[in-house]
Amino acid sequence: MSNIFRLRGFLASATRIVEQHPGDEAGTLAELTPHLADLVAHDDWLPAHYATHDQQCYLQHLLYGDPLERLSVVSFVWGPGQETPVHDHLVWGLVGVLRGAERATAYHHGANGTLVAGESRILKAGDVAAVSPHLGDIHTIANAYDDQPSISIHIYGGNIGRIRRSIYDPATGATKSFISGYSNATVPNLWVLGEKT
Numbered sequence: 001m002s003n004i005f006r007l008r009g010f011l012a013s014a015t016r017i018v019e020q021h022p023g024d025e026a027g028t029l030a031e032l033t034p035h036l037a038d039l040v041a042h043d044d045w046l047p048a049h050y051a052t053h054d055q056q057c058y059l060q061h062l063l064y065g066d067p068l069e070r071l072s073v074v075s076f077v078w079g080p081g082q083e084t085p086v087h088d089h090l091v092w093g094l095v096g097v098l099r100g101a102e103r104a105t106a107y108h109h110g111a112n113g114t115l116v117a118g119e120s121r122i123l124k125a126g127d128v129a130a131v132s133p134h135l136g137d138i139h140t141i142a143n144a145y146d147d148q149p150s151i152s153i154h155i156y157g158g159n160i161g162r163i164r165r166s167i168y169d170p171a172t173g174a175t176k177s178f179i180s181g182y183s184n185a186t187v188p189n190l191w192v193l194g195e196k197t
Helices: 006-021 025-040
Strands: 059-065 072-078 095-099 101-107 115-124 127-131 139-143 151-156 165-166 176-179
Touching: 006 072, 025 095, 025 127, 025 151, 072 139, 095 115, 095 139, 101 151, 101 165, 115 127, 127 176
Parallel strands: none
Antiparallel strands: 059 072, 072 151, 095 127, 095 151, 101 115, 101 139, 165 176
């Protein structure tokens, strides 16, 4: 039985922080980071259905979507060796690793419109990293392991599953528009799960 109250507490804090910092990306990220770090420091709350990997592709499960689309929280579940294409977000975001480890590689625009791979960073369980159009918004994320799954929890400053974003060809800089959607057809009812009797 998962301790869903941890996620519910995080969502309450995150909503308050977003409300208190309208338009203040730096303030929002600074205040949210320790809350996400605390959430991923405890691996007893994510329901099993949102933690199971797929052999063919990584999964992006919506855990919570704010009705005003100020934020969304998802679990990314990576099978061994799986990775994203080079992509952007267009909103601020935080990534916290819950299980396993991930490799994040930043990209920036180079000469002739190409993309240049920058720093790669290994994020281990408990680590948190930020992305945004101001901090650096183009990257890839990959499971750092070839023999086991990894899971990360992401929070974004919008409904990430319905934002039209871009996938990049690093060699040419060419972009392809996409909307990621979500892997799960239904969202867990956090207000019923784990309800006290």
